Amino acid sequence: MLFFDALSALFSVDIGYFVDIVLGNIFWAFAFYATIHMLVGGKDVPFHFVIFAGYAWIFLDFNSITGISLHGAFGFFLWIVLRVSLASFSKGVPFLERNFTAIWGALSYAILIFMTFFWG
Known part of the structure:
Protein backbone atom coordinates (compact mmCIF):
# COMPACT_ATOMS: atom_id res chain seq x y z
CA MET A 1 0.00 0.00 0.00
CA LEU A 2 2.41 2.62 -1.23
CA PHE A 3 -0.03 5.52 -1.24
CA PHE A 4 -1.30 4.86 2.27
CA ASP A 5 2.28 4.54 3.55
CA ALA A 6 3.14 7.85 1.88
CA LEU A 7 0.01 9.47 3.30
CA SER A 8 0.95 8.25 6.77
CA ALA A 9 4.49 9.60 6.33
CA LEU A 10 3.09 12.91 5.14
CA PHE A 11 0.82 13.28 8.16
CA SER A 12 3.62 12.32 10.54
CA VAL A 13 6.01 14.72 8.72
CA ASP A 14 8.45 11.90 7.95
CA ILE A 15 10.57 13.58 5.27
CA GLY A 16 13.04 10.68 5.40
CA TYR A 17 10.45 8.37 3.86
CA PHE A 18 10.21 10.49 0.73
CA VAL A 19 13.96 11.14 0.59
CA ASP A 20 14.57 7.38 0.78
CA ILE A 21 12.14 6.73 -2.07
CA VAL A 22 13.64 9.43 -4.29
CA LEU A 23 17.28 8.56 -3.57
CA GLY A 24 16.62 4.83 -3.88
CA ASN A 25 15.08 5.40 -7.31
CA ILE A 26 16.99 8.47 -8.47
CA PHE A 27 16.98 7.53 -12.16
CA TRP A 28 13.25 6.78 -12.22
CA ALA A 29 12.43 9.90 -10.24
CA PHE A 30 14.40 12.01 -12.74
CA ALA A 31 12.89 10.19 -15.74
CA PHE A 32 9.39 10.67 -14.33
CA TYR A 33 10.13 14.35 -13.67
CA ALA A 34 11.41 14.77 -17.25
CA THR A 35 8.29 13.06 -18.60
CA ILE A 36 6.05 15.36 -16.58
CA HIS A 37 8.09 18.33 -17.85
CA MET A 38 7.38 17.25 -21.43
CA LEU A 39 3.69 16.57 -20.76
CA VAL A 40 2.94 19.96 -19.19
CA GLY A 41 5.24 21.99 -21.43
CA GLY A 42 7.53 23.11 -18.61
CA LYS A 43 4.81 25.01 -16.75
CA ASP A 44 4.54 24.46 -12.99
CA VAL A 45 6.39 21.14 -13.21
CA PRO A 46 6.93 20.48 -9.45
CA PHE A 47 3.20 20.79 -8.77
CA HIS A 48 2.28 18.43 -11.60
CA PHE A 49 5.08 16.04 -10.60
CA VAL A 50 3.57 15.69 -7.11
CA ILE A 51 0.05 15.29 -8.53
CA PHE A 52 1.08 12.64 -11.08
CA ALA A 53 3.25 10.78 -8.55
CA GLY A 54 0.37 10.69 -6.10
CA TYR A 55 -1.94 9.53 -8.86
CA ALA A 56 0.48 6.76 -9.82
CA TRP A 57 0.69 5.58 -6.21
CA ILE A 58 -3.11 5.61 -5.86
CA PHE A 59 -3.39 3.69 -9.12
CA LEU A 60 -0.91 1.02 -7.97
CA ASP A 61 -2.78 0.61 -4.68
CA PHE A 62 -6.06 0.31 -6.56
CA ASN A 63 -4.53 -2.46 -8.67
CA SER A 64 -3.27 -4.39 -5.66
CA ILE A 65 -6.55 -4.04 -3.73
CA THR A 66 -8.98 -4.97 -6.53
CA GLY A 67 -6.89 -7.27 -8.69
CA ILE A 68 -7.89 -5.19 -11.70
Whole structure:
Protein backbone atom coordinates (compact mmCIF):
# COMPACT_ATOMS: atom_id res chain seq x y z
CA MET A 1 0.00 0.00 0.00
CA LEU A 2 2.41 2.62 -1.23
CA PHE A 3 -0.03 5.52 -1.24
CA PHE A 4 -1.30 4.86 2.27
CA ASP A 5 2.28 4.54 3.55
CA ALA A 6 3.14 7.85 1.88
CA LEU A 7 0.01 9.47 3.30
CA SER A 8 0.95 8.25 6.77
CA ALA A 9 4.49 9.60 6.33
CA LEU A 10 3.09 12.91 5.14
CA PHE A 11 0.82 13.28 8.16
CA SER A 12 3.62 12.32 10.54
CA VAL A 13 6.01 14.72 8.72
CA ASP A 14 8.45 11.90 7.95
CA ILE A 15 10.57 13.58 5.27
CA GLY A 16 13.04 10.68 5.40
CA TYR A 17 10.45 8.37 3.86
CA PHE A 18 10.21 10.49 0.73
CA VAL A 19 13.96 11.14 0.59
CA ASP A 20 14.57 7.38 0.78
CA ILE A 21 12.14 6.73 -2.07
CA VAL A 22 13.64 9.43 -4.29
CA LEU A 23 17.28 8.56 -3.57
CA GLY A 24 16.62 4.83 -3.88
CA ASN A 25 15.08 5.40 -7.31
CA ILE A 26 16.99 8.47 -8.47
CA PHE A 27 16.98 7.53 -12.16
CA TRP A 28 13.25 6.78 -12.22
CA ALA A 29 12.43 9.90 -10.24
CA PHE A 30 14.40 12.01 -12.74
CA ALA A 31 12.89 10.19 -15.74
CA PHE A 32 9.39 10.67 -14.33
CA TYR A 33 10.13 14.35 -13.67
CA ALA A 34 11.41 14.77 -17.25
CA THR A 35 8.29 13.06 -18.60
CA ILE A 36 6.05 15.36 -16.58
CA HIS A 37 8.09 18.33 -17.85
CA MET A 38 7.38 17.25 -21.43
CA LEU A 39 3.69 16.57 -20.76
CA VAL A 40 2.94 19.96 -19.19
CA GLY A 41 5.24 21.99 -21.43
CA GLY A 42 7.53 23.11 -18.61
CA LYS A 43 4.81 25.01 -16.75
CA ASP A 44 4.54 24.46 -12.99
CA VAL A 45 6.39 21.14 -13.21
CA PRO A 46 6.93 20.48 -9.45
CA PHE A 47 3.20 20.79 -8.77
CA HIS A 48 2.28 18.43 -11.60
CA PHE A 49 5.08 16.04 -10.60
CA VAL A 50 3.57 15.69 -7.11
CA ILE A 51 0.05 15.29 -8.53
CA PHE A 52 1.08 12.64 -11.08
CA ALA A 53 3.25 10.78 -8.55
CA GLY A 54 0.37 10.69 -6.10
CA TYR A 55 -1.94 9.53 -8.86
CA ALA A 56 0.48 6.76 -9.82
CA TRP A 57 0.69 5.58 -6.21
CA ILE A 58 -3.11 5.61 -5.86
CA PHE A 59 -3.39 3.69 -9.12
CA LEU A 60 -0.91 1.02 -7.97
CA ASP A 61 -2.78 0.61 -4.68
CA PHE A 62 -6.06 0.31 -6.56
CA ASN A 63 -4.53 -2.46 -8.67
CA SER A 64 -3.27 -4.39 -5.66
CA ILE A 65 -6.55 -4.04 -3.73
CA THR A 66 -8.98 -4.97 -6.53
CA GLY A 67 -6.89 -7.27 -8.69
CA ILE A 68 -7.89 -5.19 -11.70
CA SER A 69 -4.65 -4.25 -13.30
CA LEU A 70 -3.11 -2.30 -16.11
CA HIS A 71 0.05 -4.32 -15.53
CA GLY A 72 2.29 -1.77 -13.90
CA ALA A 73 4.29 0.84 -15.70
CA PHE A 74 3.22 -0.23 -19.18
CA GLY A 75 -0.45 0.21 -18.39
CA PHE A 76 0.10 3.57 -16.72
CA PHE A 77 2.25 4.69 -19.67
CA LEU A 78 -0.43 3.56 -22.12
CA TRP A 79 -3.11 5.38 -20.13
CA ILE A 80 -1.12 8.65 -19.99
CA VAL A 81 -0.13 8.55 -23.67
CA LEU A 82 -3.70 7.91 -24.79
CA ARG A 83 -4.98 10.65 -22.47
CA VAL A 84 -2.54 13.24 -23.81
CA SER A 85 -3.07 12.26 -27.44
CA LEU A 86 -6.86 12.31 -27.09
CA ALA A 87 -6.72 15.68 -25.33
CA SER A 88 -4.56 17.17 -28.07
CA PHE A 89 -6.69 15.60 -30.82
CA SER A 90 -9.93 16.93 -29.35
CA LYS A 91 -8.79 20.58 -29.33
CA GLY A 92 -10.23 21.41 -32.75
CA VAL A 93 -13.35 19.24 -32.70
CA PRO A 94 -16.31 20.89 -30.91
CA PHE A 95 -18.13 17.60 -30.16
CA LEU A 96 -15.03 16.09 -28.57
CA GLU A 97 -14.29 19.23 -26.56
CA ARG A 98 -17.82 19.24 -25.10
CA ASN A 99 -17.90 15.52 -24.30
CA PHE A 100 -14.23 14.90 -23.50
CA THR A 101 -14.84 13.73 -19.93
CA ALA A 102 -17.47 11.16 -20.90
CA ILE A 103 -15.45 9.89 -23.85
CA TRP A 104 -12.29 9.61 -21.78
CA GLY A 105 -14.17 7.81 -19.00
CA ALA A 106 -15.53 5.23 -21.43
CA LEU A 107 -12.14 4.80 -23.06
CA SER A 108 -10.47 4.38 -19.65
CA TYR A 109 -12.84 1.58 -18.70
CA ALA A 110 -12.32 -0.06 -22.09
CA ILE A 111 -8.54 0.05 -21.59
CA LEU A 112 -8.91 -1.35 -18.08
CA ILE A 113 -11.10 -4.24 -19.25
CA PHE A 114 -8.81 -4.99 -22.19
CA MET A 115 -5.65 -4.99 -20.06
CA THR A 116 -7.26 -7.08 -17.31
CA PHE A 117 -8.85 -9.81 -19.40
CA PHE A 118 -7.05 -9.89 -22.74
CA TRP A 119 -3.46 -8.77 -22.08
CA GLY A 120 -1.11 -11.39 -20.66
